[in-house]
Amino acid sequence: MGKYPAALEYFAPPLEILKLTLPPNHPDLATSYNSIGNVYNNMDESLKALESYEKSLEIRKIALPPNHLVLAKSYTNIGHVYYKMGQYSKALESYEQALExxxxxxxxNDAELATCYSSIGNTYYNMNQYSTALEFYEQVLEIRKSILIPNHPDVAVIYKDIGDV
Known part of the structure; x- marks a missing residue:
C-alpha cells in the first residue's frame, strides 16, 4: 500500500511487451493503460491519470461493442479525475456517458446505477445546481432502499447527501 511508484515500474515493462506483440487496439493494452491510470489517480497525478484513462478508452471504443460495461467504467474513471480537478462540466459529461x-x-435497481447517479448528483451539487442534485440523490435512495437493508451504511450516506442539499 502506498508504493505507487514501484507499481508503475511493474506496469511499464509488460505494457511495452504488449505494445510489441499485440495489435494496437487489443483490449489487454486498454487494461494496462487503465491500471496505470489507477496508479496515477491514487498518486494524485490527475493529468497522467487522465492521459492513461483516455488511451484505455480509445482502445476500448474500437475493440468493444458500443454499450459494453467496461466502456462505462472507463467513462467513470475519466469523470472521477475531472471531478477531482474541479472540472465539473467535463466530469458530468463523462458520468452521463457511463450512465447511458x-x-x-x-x-x-442495480447498485452500479446507484453509484453512477450518486456521482452525477455530487457533481451537480458542486456546480450549485441543488435541485438537480436532489433528483439524482432521490434515484440513488430509491435503488439503495430496494437492494440494501434499511440500516446499511450506503443508505445512511445518501440520506446525508439529501440532507446536505
Missing part, C-alpha cells in the same frame, strides 16, 4: 451505457445493460 449502464442503463442499457443493467436492471433499473
Amino acid at each position: 451505457i449502464r442503463k442499457k445493460d443493467l436492471p433499473i
Whole structure:
C-alpha cells in the first residue's frame, strides 16, 4: 500500500511487451493503460491519470461493442479525475456517458446505477445546481432502499447527501 511508484515500474515493462506483440487496439493494452491510470489517480497525478484513462478508452471504443460495461467504467474513471480537478462540466459529461451505457445493460435497481447517479448528483451539487442534485440523490435512495437493508451504511450516506442539499 502506498508504493505507487514501484507499481508503475511493474506496469511499464509488460505494457511495452504488449505494445510489441499485440495489435494496437487489443483490449489487454486498454487494461494496462487503465491500471496505470489507477496508479496515477491514487498518486494524485490527475493529468497522467487522465492521459492513461483516455488511451484505455480509445482502445476500448474500437475493440468493444458500443454499450459494453467496461466502456462505462472507463467513462467513470475519466469523470472521477475531472471531478477531482474541479472540472465539473467535463466530469458530468463523462458520468452521463457511463450512465447511458449502464442503463442499457443493467436492471433499473442495480447498485452500479446507484453509484453512477450518486456521482452525477455530487457533481451537480458542486456546480450549485441543488435541485438537480436532489433528483439524482432521490434515484440513488430509491435503488439503495430496494437492494440494501434499511440500516446499511450506503443508505445512511445518501440520506446525508439529501440532507446536505
